[in-house]
Amino acid sequence: MKNFEKINSCRACQSLSISRVYNFNDCPIEGDFVDVNALDKNQPLYPMSSVICEDCGFLQLEYLLSPEIIYKNYYYETAATKGLIDHFADYSKQIVNRFSLTPNNSLVIDIGSNDGGFLNSFKNQNINILGIEPSKSISEVANQRGVKTHNSYFNDDAVEYVLTNFKKASLITSNYMFANINKINDFIDNVTKILDDTGVYIIETGYHPDQMNFNMIDWFYHEHFSYFTLKVLDEIMMKSGMKIFDYDKINIRGGCIRFYCKKLINKSIKVESKVEDLIKKENIDGMHNKQTHIEYFKTILNIKNQVKNKILEYKKEGKKIVGYGASHSTTGLMYLFELTDLIDYLVDDNPAKLNKYSPGKHLSIYNSKKLDEDKPEVIILLAWLYKKPILENLKMYIENGGEILIPLPDFKIIKK
Numbered sequence: 001m002k003n004f005e006k007i008n009s010c011r012a013c014q015s016l017s018i019s020r021v022y023n024f025n026d027c028p029i030e031g032d033f034v035d036v037n038a039l040d041k042n043q044p045l046y047p048m049s050s051v052i053c054e055d056c057g058f059l060q061l062e063y064l065l066s067p068e069i070i071y072k073n074y075y076y077e078t079a080a081t082k083g084l085i086d087h088f089a090d091y092s093k094q095i096v097n098r099f100s101l102t103p104n105n106s107l108v109i110d111i112g113s114n115d116g117g118f119l120n121s122f123k124n125q126n127i128n129i130l131g132i133e134p135s136k137s138i139s140e141v142a143n144q145r146g147v148k149t150h151n152s153y154f155n156d157d158a159v160e161y162v163l164t165n166f167k168k169a170s171l172i173t174s175n176y177m178f179a180n181i182n183k184i185n186d187f188i189d190n191v192t193k194i195l196d197d198t199g200v201y202i203i204e205t206g207y208h209p210d211q212m213n214f215n216m217i218d219w220f221y222h223e224h225f226s227y228f229t230l231k232v233l234d235e236i237m238m239k240s241g242m243k244i245f246d247y248d249k250i251n252i253r254g255g256c257i258r259f260y261c262k263k264l265i266n267k268s269i270k271v272e273s274k275v276e277d278l279i280k281k282e283n284i285d286g287m288h289n290k291q292t293h294i295e296y297f298k299t300i301l302n303i304k305n306q307v308k309n310k311i312l313e314y315k316k317e318g319k320k321i322v323g324y325g326a327s328h329s330t331t332g333l334m335y336l337f338e339l340t341d342l343i344d345y346l347v348d349d350n351p352a353k354l355n356k357y358s359p360g361k362h363l364s365i366y367n368s369k370k371l372d373e374d375k376p377e378v379i380i381l382l383a384w385l386y387k388k389p390i391l392e393n394l395k396m397y398i399e400n401g402g403e404i405l406i407p408l409p410d411f412k413i414i415k416k
């Protein structure tokens with residue numbers, strides 16, 4: 001395919017009635033942080049816009065960027081923090097109990113298995129496991145730590161590989177990759193081919209209505225094609241002969257959802273009433289209507305104007321402005337709010353980001369210790385989702401007269 005193309009039908013129901021909601025500013029690939037030796041290279045900006053399906057109400061991105069572009073510089077970051085390992089251990093025990101998985105017999109397949117951290121928690125309970133992971137280097141890391149991982153996109157070949165070498169899975173999981181799938185129906189069809197007829201498929205992904213309530217506009221970026229509601233998810237599943245029978249809301253990343261599906265041919269399927277209740281609520285809240293989303297963007301643009309005007313004011317006063325945070329979301333936010341020319345440099349506490357430069361504008365990224373020496377007058381908290389720990393870190397900075405601008409969920413200034 002070309003570097004990018006426009007879709008002309010809904011990713012979920014294939015309706016041709018898709019209608020533009022919002023046209024974002026052109027933006028580089030949000031996660032494409034570069035090294036010093038790539039500084040002389042211009043990074044292209046790509047279009048981004050959201051559309052809604054007038055038939056099923058699915059909000060999605062209009063442009064499809066080729067995976068070669070999006071994942072070109074995808075580098076490995078371990079997700080294995082102590083907190084996450086504990087979370088995986090608890091969560092996998094719950095699943096093993098709830099769905100009666102048995103040691104040395106049941107097979108768990110994780111699609112998009114990353115470095116195998118989640119599967120490892122099943123392995124520790126003697127459950128058979130298999131990871132499927134598209135990144136070659138990350139699959140190698142997983143295999144080295146003893147988590148059996150097949151390096152492939154989840155396509156027909158991967159299905160063939162599973163069916164040839166394993167029995168069908170009792171449980172399949174996909175964590176935080178579901179919004180990145182373009183051909184969703186094909187993907188779910190393939191899941192049904194490797195899932196046992198009595199098996200369960202569990203997905204964790206962003207839940208757009210909650211993220212929207214929280215003004216989490218920076219969840220929109222080129223990799224995330226889909227902005228799901230439970231109604232849309234359930235219809236996608238039913239198209240492939242599956243049904244959502246339960247869900248949990250998860251209070252991370254501004255609001256996520258974990259939902260549970262079984263094949264419709266499974267006679268034991270019992271749908272919890274809360275599934276229909278949430279779908280009803282989404283409809284009442286207008287989540288599938290274009291106008292709701294247009295109003296939302298008006299709210300966001302209003303916040304953008306407040307933020308940009310204040311930053312321009314600081315600039316006129318000759319103040320130095322530093323952005324706190326260097327991630328996919330902060331890149332998207334800087335381009336959406338038109339801040340790239342107004343920020344002097346970025347700081348971030350993730351060692352993987354140090355000595356890198358921001359996508360497109362190539363702003364330098366330093367450790368936040370630089371703030372102690374440099375004492376900039378203003379910090380804009382681009383990573384506003386992590387406000388609590390960052391503000392804790394910046395106590396002395398505020399005490400010493402520094403100003404912090406918080407852009408979202410609402411424009412706010414913190415100073416002594």
Ligand SMILES: [Zn+2]
Nearest residue numbers: 010013053056
């Ligand atoms: Zn549709």
